[in-house]
Amino acid sequence: MLEKIIEEKKRELEKLLPWYERGEYQIEKKDRNRRERLNPTSFLQHPSGKVQVIAEIKKASPAKGDLNRDLDPVKTALVYEKNGAAAVSVLTEEVFFKGDRSLIPEIKSRISIPVLRKDFIIHEVQLYETAVLGADMVLLIGAVLGYEKLLSLTEKALDLGLEPVVEVYSREEARWLKDLPARLVAVNNRDLKTFKVDIGNSIKLADFLPPSTIRISASGIKGREDVRRLAACGYHAVLVGERLVTSPCPGEKLRELLT
Numbered sequence: 001m002l003e004k005i006i007e008e009k010k011r012e013l014e015k016l017l018p019w020y021e022r023g024e025y026q027i028e029k030k031d032r033n034r035r036e037r038l039n040p041t042s043f044l045q046h047p048s049g050k051v052q053v054i055a056e057i058k059k060a061s062p063a064k065g066d067l068n069r070d071l072d073p074v075k076t077a078l079v080y081e082k083n084g085a086a087a088v089s090v091l092t093e094e095v096f097f098k099g100d101r102s103l104i105p106e107i108k109s110r111i112s113i114p115v116l117r118k119d120f121i122i123h124e125v126q127l128y129e130t131a132v133l134g135a136d137m138v139l140l141i142g143a144v145l146g147y148e149k150l151l152s153l154t155e156k157a158l159d160l161g162l163e164p165v166v167e168v169y170s171r172e173e174a175r176w177l178k179d180l181p182a183r184l185v186a187v188n189n190r191d192l193k194t195f196k197v198d199i200g201n202s203i204k205l206a207d208f209l210p211p212s213t214i215r216i217s218a219s220g221i222k223g224r225e226d227v228r229r230l231a232a233c234g235y236h237a238v239l240v241g242e243r244l245v246t247s248p249c250p251g252e253k254l255r256e257l258l259t
């Protein structure tokens, strides 16, 4: 499945590359400075040590299909902000997740907490696009990119004023982190080959993450007990999609995760 997603991304890139080659993008100096304004140490590290929630806008997933057909992304982002989310993650991949890149500027203009662009980034043109769309952070997936590409895209994201969130799944990928200039690290609990989800992965990898990084545990977080276990291993934040978008009351679910 991951191969299919990447194939689709490559097709999309063909449409984006001419724009890039013609240099038809403008990233203002003020936008390049957005990373300084973001300051992840304050937005993801609660003074009391409380685990923060990055709440995701996720209409569908490749494994489960539609999660919430009626999801109103802007309204949901506002509910997330009102109920204490530290940031909003927006899936922009169209074919498998029913996302949309235009959601980034729409949501960004309505909330004041940071926005993460979640997609399958494989080329720097997508980073230019992410900066132009106005996202604060961008996901870079170790299992998709491999070390060299991950390093070059991490550096490029920083250069464009985007805060890279580097996702690792295995111990080998976690070892790469000591040589990467990333401040935010997400350990994925979902095996992208089998889609099996186990928060034990974050617990297993906790000792292999550089102490200076801000730790996010992503995928499969169901409730308060999961958050408690992750907090005990030094995680600063959790990234939650499905449990929020399928809840009849996402605001209440979010508050439960934060208690």
Ligand SMILES: O=C(O)c1ccccc1NCC(=O)[C@H](O)[C@H](O)COP(=O)(O)O
Binding pocket: 056, 058, 061, 062, 063, 064, 118, 190, 192, 195, 218, 219, 220, 221, 239, 240, 241, 242, 243
């Ligand atoms: O969600 C999936 O099924 C998925 C499949 C293949 C690649 C990525 C996938 N998810 C992307 C994500 O980053 C998750 O949406 C995110 O970690 C939240 O996970 P969850 O709380 O389990 O919805």
